[in-house]
Amino acid sequence: MSITFRIATPADDAPGPVAVINARQLAAFRRYLRDEGQRLGLSLLDPDADEERVLAYNFEARICPLAIAAIARVFDHDQAVIAVLDEAQFRGRRVLVWWYEADRSIRMRPSLTSDLGTELQLADSDAYALLAGLGLMTDGVGKIPIATVRDRLTNPAVRRRAAEDGITHDLERLNALLATTDADDSSRLEWA
Template structure:
């Protein structure tokens, strides 16, 4: 489960397909701009992208469309500070059920809906009373509090 921008969907990293192309999003906000720029020989275009990502609180996106092609850097859609929940299937289903969400579907739920459910006293009490769920409440609350630059974030699962 992760907090994601509405479209296109994102993940911290995308598996490298057989074609050799790749795409990842990396955190840049906790790093000094100068330390990142130094890795790219102080390229002004890199400095511009990283500076904008840091200003907006978003991740940087690095990708290569074809093997041997140019490696590109751009502004990612993901919030830099978005937590991710890495949970076993059983716990993921329990989280969805505790939030009153359909646990049999795969996909995404708008964070506004998750936020609304977390503010529901019955649901919140159920989460807080379950010792297995309390460790996820903080991350879910942090995800729900993030303000998107464009569109809406989603809680995504597969």
């Protein structure tokens, strides 16, 4: 089991735009992402598998390196899709595509995953050690304001305890995660 740490903003608390796409558009979108990924030398699909229907219909895609107008062409300039793409790019997030079983539709929305995938994923034991080292409750799910985490990361006692516990590397990775965001006072670190 693992725990993922990520930066959350107030926008994550509100429902974002959702678009319904068809199978033809899905296939064209996956093909477009593969072509552009190869051209740019980037992996834009996660996971990238066509063999299993579950994976082919449930994936995240990086779109921030791409032009919205070019992606929108794949979806016949559908306004709902453009709203999803625009929101994802504005927030620096990936888009999530999934198969909605209730009505058998294929849907797309902005993901909670950052475009660069900078989230910190740790094994449970490492995550609990990191949380304890920061002086936080070692619960598998939680949140704390970014400012509080930054203060704790600069505390010499926390640094010393991290070195003693052998989690300095994870502390540095957490610090790098915090550095990737233009967080304001309303941003928070969440883990689950």
